Amino acid sequence: MSAIAPPATAETAPPTPDYSDYQLVPARHPWRWVGTVLVAAGVAAIAWSLVTNPRWEWGVVAEWFTAQSVVNGLIETLKLTAISGVLGFVLGFILALMRLSSSPLLVSVSWTFSWIFRSTPLLVQLLLWYNLGYLYEKISLGIPFTDVRFFEAQTTTLISQFAAAVLGLTLNQAAYSAEIIRGGILSVDQGQLEAASALGIPAWKRSTRIVLPQAMRAILPNAFNEIIGLVKGTSIVYVLAYSELFYTVQVIYNRTQQVLPLLLVATLWYVVITSVLSVFQYYIERHFSKGALRTLPLTPLQKARKFFTTHVAASPTKDAR
Amino acid sequence: MSIIAARKDSAAAAQVEEKKAAASAAAPEGTTTAQPASADRPATRGQVDITNVRKSFGATEVLKGVSLSVPPGGVAVIVGPSGSGKSTLLRTINHLEKVDGGYITIDGELVGYEVRGNKLHELREKDILKQRTHIGMVFQSFNLFPHLTALENVIEAPIVAQKRSKAEARKRGLELLDRVGLKDRADAYPRQLSGGQQQRVAIARALALDPKILLFDEPTSALDPELVNEVLDVIRELAKSGTTLIVVTHEMGFARDVADTVVFMDQGQIVESGTPQDIFANPREERTRSFFSKVIEPAFNI
Numbered sequence: 246m247s248a249i250a251p252p253a254t255a256e257t258a259p260p261t262p263d264y265s266d267y268q269l270v271p272a273r274h275p276w277r278w279v280g281t282v283l284v285a286a287g288v289a290a291i292a293w294s295l296v297t298n299p300r301w302e303w304g305v306v307a308e309w310f311t312a313q314s315v316v317n318g319l320i321e322t323l324k325l326t327a328i329s330g331v332l333g334f335v336l337g338f339i340l341a342l343m344r345l346s347s348s349p350l351l352v353s354v355s356w357t358f359s360w361i362f363r364s365t366p367l368l369v370q371l372l373l374w375y376n377l378g379y380l381y382e383k384i385s386l387g388i389p390f391t392d393v394r395f396f397e398a399q400t401t402t403l404i405s406q407f408a409a410a411v412l413g414l415t416l417n418q419a420a421y422s423a424e425i426i427r428g429g430i431l432s433v434d435q436g437q438l439e440a441a442s443a444l445g446i447p448a449w450k451r452s453t454r455i456v457l458p459q460a461m462r463a464i465l466p467n468a469f470n471e472i473i474g475l476v477k478g479t480s481i482v483y484v485l486a487y488s489e490l491f492y493t494v495q496v497i498y499n500r501t502q503q504v505l506p507l508l509l510v511a512t513l514w515y516v517v518i519t520s521v522l523s524v525f526q527y528y529i530e531r532h533f534s535k536g537a538l539r540t541l542p543l544t545p546l547q548k549a550r551k552f553f554t555t556h557v558a559a560s561p562t563k564d565a566r
Numbered sequence: 567m568s569i570i571a572a573r574k575d576s577a578a579a580a581q582v583e584e585k586k587a588a589a590s591a592a593a594p595e596g597t598t599t600a601q602p603a604s605a606d607r608p609a610t611r612g613q614v615d616i617t618n619v620r621k622s623f624g625a626t627e628v629l630k631g632v633s634l635s636v637p638p639g640g641v642a643v644i645v646g647p648s649g650s651g652k653s654t655l656l657r658t659i660n661h662l663e664k665v666d667g668g669y670i671t672i673d674g675e676l677v678g679y680e681v682r683g684n685k686l687h688e689l690r691e692k693d694i695l696k697q698r699t700h701i702g703m704v705f706q707s708f709n710l711f712p713h714l715t716a717l718e719n720v721i722e723a724p725i726v727a728q729k730r731s732k733a734e735a736r737k738r739g740l741e742l743l744d745r746v747g748l749k750d751r752a753d754a755y756p757r758q759l760s761g762g763q764q765q766r767v768a769i770a771r772a773l774a775l776d777p778k779i780l781l782f783d784e785p786t787s788a789l790d791p792e793l794v795n796e797v798l799d800v801i802r803e804l805a806k807s808g809t810t811l812i813v814v815t816h817e818m819g820f821a822r823d824v825a826d827t828v829v830f831m832d833q834g835q836i837v838e839s840g841t842p843q844d845i846f847a848n849p850r851e852e853r854t855r856s857f858f859s860k861v862i863e864p865a866f867n868i
Contacts, residue, residue: 440709443660444723445699445775448691454726458713536713536755 305506309497310513318493319514325479325489326518328411330472333418340423342452345430355423362420367481371413375485377404410482410489418475425467429460461533469526476518480511490514612638612778612810613673614659620667621654628654630834631668636827638673638778639808643821646831647857652814655831656781659812660701661694672700672779699727702772706784708764710756716743716767717752720774728775735774742770746800762793769800780804782813818862822846830854 295301309315343355362370404412433456441451480491488496490511498507531541543551614636621629628651636642644652657663659670661678669686670677678694679686689697710719720742721735730738743749746766748759756764765785772780782801786794798820805811805824815821821828822842829839830849838851846862849855 434709436705436707436709437711439662440703440705440711442695443662443698443701443703443705444771445695445697445727446723447695447727450726454722455711459711533713536715536757539755539758 300505301509302503302506305503306509306513309494309507309510314493314497315490315510315514318488318490321488321493322476322479322490322514323518325410325414325482326472326476329414329418329479330475332411332415333475334422334426334468336415336419337422337424338426340419341426341430344423344427359420359423362417367413367417367478368484370417371409371482371485374404374412375406375409377409406482406485406487409485410479410487414475414479414482418471421471422468425464425471426460428467429462429464430456432463433459458533462530462537465526465530465533469522473519473522476522477515610638611673612636612640613671614779614810614812615671616655616659616668617670618668619655619658619665619670621651621658621663621665628834629658629665632831632834632836633668634829634836634839636810636812639810640826641805641811641824642813642827642829643825644812644814644829644831645816645818645821645857646837650831651834652831653783656703656783656812656814659779659781660698660703662703664688672697695727699723699775700778702775702777702780704765704768704772704780704782704785706787708756708761708768708788710764710768710771712756715753715755716748716759716770719756719767720771723771724774739770739774742773743767745773745803746770747796760793761789762796765789765797766800769797769804773804777809779810779812782811782815784814784816786815786817816861818846818858830857832857 296303340355340358343351344359346352437455437459438451441455442448446455479489482489483492483495486492494507494511498504501507528544531544534541614634616632616634619629619632620627628649630651632651632655634642634655644655646652654663658665659672659677664678669679675697676686677697679688680693681687710716711722714722717736717739720739721732724730724735724738725732740749740752743752746769748763748766748770751759751763751767756767759767765788769780769785785801786797789797794817798817801811801813801820802824813821813825825842827839828842828845830837830845830851830853832853837853838845838849844850845854846858849858
């Protein structure tokens with residue numbers, strides 16, 4: 246700017262006019278409006294085509310969406326997800342503790358487990374478990390890291406489709422969740438363990454009451470990623486001809502030839518499950534962020550309530566004021 | 567608080583006396599000479615005897631045969647340069663750090679070991695944890711449990727380690743928070759508290775097990791200067807309560823006010839120890855003198 250100010254202004258600065266009665270006018274952002282209109286038009290076009298293009302066959306989708314066979318498939322999918330998810334994370338927790346232990350044997354066993362199950366395709370693992378009878382005619386040995394109840398329920402001679410599916414998904418899931426849980430535990434400051442043991446708190450309580458609740462903050466986002474992956478991952482057990490959601494719709498469209506609408510049926514259900522899980526994730530993460538944030542963010546419900554109390558209910562009081 | 571002047575030459579003793587008077591004025595309850603800190607309540611428990619303790623990390627020997635006795639209710643303040651082994655010594659007292667040689671007893675009972683035949687066998691985890699409930703520890707970085715409120719932090723160990731009832735632990739916990747001046751912040755989480763408040767909660771947490779001995783590992787080093795005193799004041803109060811205190815600190819004024827015994831450590835050894843008077847005003851060893859000449863600002867008073 247002007248390095249040399251006119252000497253006149255230096256001597257007598259002009260009086261500042263009084264702007265206090267002027268109205269403030271925010272800056273205009275015309276391109277923001279152009280962008281908004283373009284995106285809105287695009288979204289509308291997609292929505293329009295979904296509604297008007299008859300080939301989507303929404304009628305067929307609606308017809309099959311709650312059909313008994315589809316619902317049965319859905320239940321099987323949920324069952325596989327819940328069982329393999331829970332068992333996978335329990336086993337993953339044990340593997341994580343093994344990996345963090347000071348025993349070299351436990352560390353290497355845990356490492357090898359993760360290495361093998363993360364290095365082989367899930368598809369291959371499932372087929373292998375299903376065909377285990379070919380490799381070992383008698384299953385007299387217990388297979389490591391399995392929930393024994395399944396084998397008691399099944400005959401000892403063959404692994405059923407369900408058992409093979411659970412086995413494959415669980416072991417695969419355990420390998421991944423072990424790393425997630427280990428990462429979470431490592432994220433907790435060493436001083437926490439030290440303080441807890443200085444206070445005479447026993448080792449198991451140190452893990453469950455001090456370390457895990459803090460580790461959960463790091464574990465949860467990844468864990469929900471895994472669970473959501475698992476929901477859709479269960480569709481891979483169609484190779485075992487196990488009648489979960491995806492296999493069920495395949496069977497139906499092979500018969501009716503309405504391929505896309507039936508795939509949509511399955512897809513929509515996966516979307517529903519994932520959405521419900523996301524809601525759970527929000528509230529569970531919120532629970533474990535206690536103490537980590539100075540103030541917890543409001544839940545959507547609280548936000549709505551606040552909106553109503555401040556904007557709707559408060560308006561008469563505003564007048565009163 | 568005041569920062570006490572000390573000079574290399576003991577000829578400056580008179581001048582130091584002057585500063586001491588100033589220190590006493592700034593801190594009314596300050597004790598400037600070694601005397602049983604248990605003046606208010608005679609202490610009968612909490613005798614600590616450290617005998618020839620050695621400890622190495624890899625090739626570095628951080629404790630080279632340290633011996634120290636602190637009587638029941640005594641207040642020992644350990645000072646010295648970084649890496650002198652002060653904190654390690656403190657951590658051996660509750661067996662957070664295992665010794666490589668020597669032994670430590672509390673009221674005659676070996677810490678972390680038991681005698682079987684003519685050998686010292688390390689105790690099982692369970693028994694070590696039980697011993698630790700008699701020894702409270704306060705850390706430089708507070709180490710409060712961030713997912714628990716102030717009160718929950720204080721009552722965690724009484725409930726889990728001592729199996730006290732929740733109602734009883736809460737009642738006692740609130741008393742302790744009151745004692746450190748934080749009763750109204752009982753439901754706050756550590757992150758909602760200032761550093762000084764967090765450290766006071768940590769002191770209440772250490773007191774909740776009703777320990778015979780309290781160990782302070784540089785309790786004010788992580789604090790902003792204006793928060794140091796609120797923590798030191800709490801420790802001053804404790805010094806009069808008859809609990810044995812062993813404090814590692816860089817706060818020389820505090821050491822002078824509160825300690826019965828000041829211990830100067832350097833390179834894994836106790837160079838000298840004695841009353842604050844002896845150590846600050848008339849250090850015998852050259853190493854002690856040169857240390858104090860660096861850490862204590864000459865002739866600076868508030």
